[in-house]
Amino acid sequence: MDKSVEKTLTHWLKQQKSACGHYLNLAILFGILTGISLMCQAWLIATILQGIIIDQLPKAAFSEHFWLLLLLTFLRGALAFARERSSFKAGTQLRLQIRAAVMDKLAALGPAFIKGKPAGSWASIVLEQVEDLHDFYARYLPQMVLAGFIPLIILMAVFPINWAAGVILLATAPLIPLFMILVGMGAADANRKNFGALARLSGHFMDRLKGLSTLKLFNQGAKEAKAIAAASEDFRERTMSVLRMAFLSSAVLEFFAAVSIAVLAVYFGFSYLGHLDFGHYGSSISLFTGLFILILAPEFYQPLRDMGTHYHAKAQAIGAAEELMALLNTDLDTHLKHGAVEHSDAAALAAPISIEADNLTVFSVDGTQLLGPISFTLTPGQHIAVVGPSGAGKTSLLSALLGFLPYQGQLKINGVELSQLPLPLWRKQLAWLGQEPQLFCGTVRENVALGALAQGQALTDDAIKALLVKAQVWDFVDSQPLGLNHPIQEQTLGLSVGQAQRIALARALAQQAQFYVLDEPTASLDSLSEQAVQATLTDAMQHTGCLMVTHRLDSLTTMHKVLVLDKGLLVQQGSFAQLAATDGVFKQMLHELTVEPNVAEVVGGMTQTLPANAPKGAC
Incomplete structure (x- = not known):
């Protein structure tokens, strides 16, 4: 040495x-x-x-x-x-x-x-x-x-x-x-x-x-x-x-x-x-x-x-x-150093969530540019989908929004720069559901209650049961000898992907969040499990905003806006109908996708853009 x-x-x-x-x-x-x-x-x-x-x-x-x-x-x-x-x-x-x-x-x-x-x-x-x-x-x-x-x-x-x-x-x-x-x-x-x-x-x-x-x-x-x-x-x-x-x-x-x-x-x-x-x-x-x-x-x-x-x-x-x-001794990037709690910040986050990105550029932890510059807005209650080829920067956008990656430019939450917000306060407003649910070694009760603990609350068994019913997984839990004390092993051993995803959904619902961040929430599910998760999300997000990354274009008809990323840039944005009728990356993705005939009929039959404040279905 x-x-x-x-x-x-x-x-x-x-x-x-x-x-x-x-x-x-x-x-x-x-x-x-x-x-x-x-x-x-x-x-x-x-x-x-x-x-x-x-x-x-x-x-x-x-x-x-x-x-x-x-x-x-x-x-x-x-x-x-x-x-x-x-x-x-x-x-x-x-x-x-x-x-x-x-x-x-x-x-x-x-x-x-x-x-x-x-x-x-x-x-x-x-x-x-x-x-x-x-x-x-x-x-x-x-x-x-x-x-x-x-x-x-x-x-x-x-x-x-x-x-x-x-x-x-x-x-x-x-x-x-x-x-x-x-x-x-x-x-x-x-x-x-x-x-x-x-x-x-x-x-x-x-x-x-x-x-x-x-x-x-x-x-x-x-x-x-x-x-x-x-x-x-x-x-x-x-x-x-x-x-x-x-x-x-x-x-x-x-x-x-x-x-x-x-x-x-x-x-x-x-x-x-x-x-x-x-x-x-x-x-x-x-x-x-x-x-x-x-x-x-x-x-x-x-x-x-x-x-x-x-x-x-x-x-x-x-x-x-x-x-x-x-x-x-690894220094946190200045954009990962978030501010202290101020009353104005707490008041700003108490309102329905809006997001404004202006010339947003996202970097990896070693300084490599992953995304941007891009600009978009998300109004309170609006549901936006982010699509694009693999490697386009979709997950990088979500990571920056969650405070996991450094960025340059502006990324404002209710008018306050994200880097000025205390991360714990910001994350309390979010419900997260990804394509690979992470359940921790413990019981079903402990995993579902984790969502409420993030809000500083304690859940009763009746409340946990109600959440599992909403997530359409109570029948499985109730059939187990130990019920809510059913053990969840490491790497969710003993659970199917659909069961693990729905338990994770119940945990997300426990947060009673103002904004949903979803990363391919139904990517690994069979059709029945997908329908169950979609139906639950539809009900939960009637009065909240949503930003979702997805590859499933057939579910985008219910979205207020679609952002299309390609090679780290925002190349298109608009409603599903507008993008489907316009030449570009989105239309090319539709052609490459093997869709059911009724999806094509939906594409051809849509004539108007959904209003931004209209309650819509699941992301």
Whole structure:
């Protein structure tokens, strides 16, 4: 990984530590107190052994020392527990905040941005990569501070009693972080590549799993199984590469710590044998001095070794942070930044909805122009259909209207620019129904009540039943053993497309919206289900406006106006009869459409345009 990139990611990770709250500081404090208690234990052990072995004092003279030593043993255990607990809470607080920030960011960026990656990749970011930040804050950051404090405290205790031992400790201490850096130089890059492989594997597997029936029908199951096996093998190799880094790092650190302690032991051994006579301050080296320093020596290197052990947590966090930082630092387009709630805005949206677009140009999240410039108006109560070939920009228009895509030009709702309206307030006025209904894992009751919850209301069971009756799906729900508690599984498993669409329709009706936004609401339905949905929409939208995208031209005779898009431009607009009688894209689409004979008769028999304020049928 480029050093500048690694430095940027490390800086970003450290900026997030405020999310850990006071737990991070508590973990450091408990770690320092643990080190001090261990020094006290070393002093007590050395004092007892010096007195009993060299000074030949009775054991009773050290009874208080024994009790203090026992007390410190329990105290060290309590401090170690408190440190681990505080570290865990610090990591937990951080994960909760980062995960909430990621979810809020995805909600703000909207579905148009999310569709840029497979669902499995987002799952990897939200779950795996956030989870892998834990040890960086719970272990590495506290240990980095302790690796500086505890050796310094030990040196302050060692130098006054033996300067040679202090010099040995001071000279050998840099070996551990030096070799830790050398071994760990490639760890961050290996982790970054590992997370990339995991995201690809997750996305690849999720997409193939959702399209399993298609793969089976085209006899591509074996081929895709090999592709998944190859992606899995790539991920395995990268994971093993990361583990090799971690084990090599630990082995190197243990080796140099052992060598350093051995040098210190050799110094004291030769000093006791009389071959070395330096390092003391006038008097010979006592048993107390040797024991005290040798007991402290492993603890002098232990924080450095622990930092090396946890260094892979830093590398892991850097690898995980790359996509997280990119996501959280993604700027919302100025046209996606909506205003705050004002009384004038609320009053404007309380009136029947009108829409005015003037030189409206819609862009993708990466700045590619998708639609426009186009201009049109929709008066209160008016029903407008948007038609055109695939890729003409129909869905882009709806996405801009819903606040999911940035735009330039004017898009006014009741005279107020959409970018100045608070999105939650605007969306409360809308009922949305698409061609692929999204029902959530739960019960029928919970899914239908979701529409009312958006309005801050609660629905009774009788009200939910009435909505399901309107959507012509109550018979199905009532026939289930659990009724309204009938479980809806993930991906609407166990429901037909028509049943799922009608439950979604009941949810939309629960909003009691002033305006309906429909995206091919009957595209995937059989004729009976289509008629049921059309009839319900006809009744629900008698006094509301509607903007609908559709490919079914045979249902446009009830629309007040039809907008025809082609290659991102508005090429025609008018009533069904006017467009059917005029050469252009719409008439060409009619000719290409295989219609029933009675539809052709309707086209030929229409002689007047519907008035804009006339109540019409379903979109």
